[in-house]
Amino acid sequence: MTDRMPRALALPPSDGPAPNRRLLLSAGLGLAAAAMLRPARAAGSIRIGYQKYGSLVLLKGRGSLETALQPLGVTVAWSEFPSGPPLLEALNAGAIDFGSAGEAPPIFAQAASPELRYVATEPPAPRGEAILVPKDSPVRSVADLRGKTIALNKGSNVHFLLVRALAQAGVPYDGVKLAFLAPADANAAFVRGSVDAWAIWDPYLAAAERATGARVLADGQGLAPNRQFYLSRRGFTDSSPEIVSAVLKAIGEVDAWAEGHADAVAAELAPAVGIPAPVLGVALGRLSYGVAPLDAAAVADQQKVADAFHGLGLLPRPIRVADAVWTQPERRAENRAETR
Secondary structure, eight states: OGGGHHHHHTSOSOOOTTGGGHHHHHHHHHHHHHHHHOOOOOTTEEEEEEOSSSHHHHHHHHTHHHHHHGGGTOEEEEEEOSSHHHHHHHHHHTSOSEEEEOSHHHHHHHHHOTTEEEEEEOOOOGGGEEEEEOTTOSOOSGGGGTTOEEEEOTTSHHHHHHHHHHHHHTOOGGGSEEEEOOHHHHHHHHHHTSSSEEEEETTHHHHHHHHHOOEEEEESTTTOOOOOEEEEEHHHHHHOHHHHHHHHHHHHHHHHHHHTOHHHHHHHHHHHHTSOHHHHHHHHTTOOOOOBOOOHHHHHHHHHHHHHHHHTTSSSSOOOGGGGBOOOHHHHHHHHHHHO
16 A cells, blocks of 8 residues: 555646546546456346445345345346446446446546436535545645645545635645545545545545544535435436336435434444444434435536536546436426426
8 A cells, every 4th residue: 555655646736638638548448447347237137336335335235125126027236336436437338237426426427438327316415525634734724735735536526526625715726736545545645644635525534533633624515515426327227217217216215214313324334334333423414315316406516517627627528417317217208298
């Protein structure tokens, strides 16, 4: 782990428009690798990618999705991912059929492939992501980050939070040094003082606050909605819309239960996440529940993310988020009926 730090920290303050296409290049290489390794999807099955937090991991642990899909003769295969970007690389490559991620990963995934489909979203949870500094840091505002080194997971939801926070504080994107690190490596770098700040999401955020006394410099409030999206591929939504609808219904049911049972959810998640239940309880208090189709506000928020990244040269071309939004068949029928 330590031999990776110098290379990560040696990244230039801002790669500029041309080098920043590495985000898409690395995604393309990941897609190719995943395509070669992906398992074939059996008829009557769904392959779901999940992270160690949120409704999908609850759904997996409770086994309620398997029960819900049994009448359809559909089986479920689960694959764990450390964050949203690699999960969506696998989705674009056809290695999985369904998954969830925050705001930024779908933007890069849509830029890499027209197959991406947004199928649903959770309400905003802006307090569930933040920029942290050590408790004794002299940094007191985002403006003080100018020239400092900030750790973050490249292409993740906090990437957009950082972009917005810097812009609001009048700090240019290339006015800071970026250390692109996965959460575990970023945590280690933060603890030993190799970076000045860390942009991170829950439950890692709650764990860092509890373990180190880290201070929140800025969270998503007034900057980034921090929505969670459920995503699929056009090929899967076209061929198996009834499976997608059944999965969303099951997520809605586990959401409804989780919203009123925070202590039970924390106890259930703790073994899988590896974070104590009391710390998870803090994170869950900042989470939002209520899976729903994307409305105009959600699409508009995502378009702002896309436009911001394109403006910084992180996307090679502009994208239109609305082009990737899927509508459930029953809702399409309702919409047709309303227009008659």
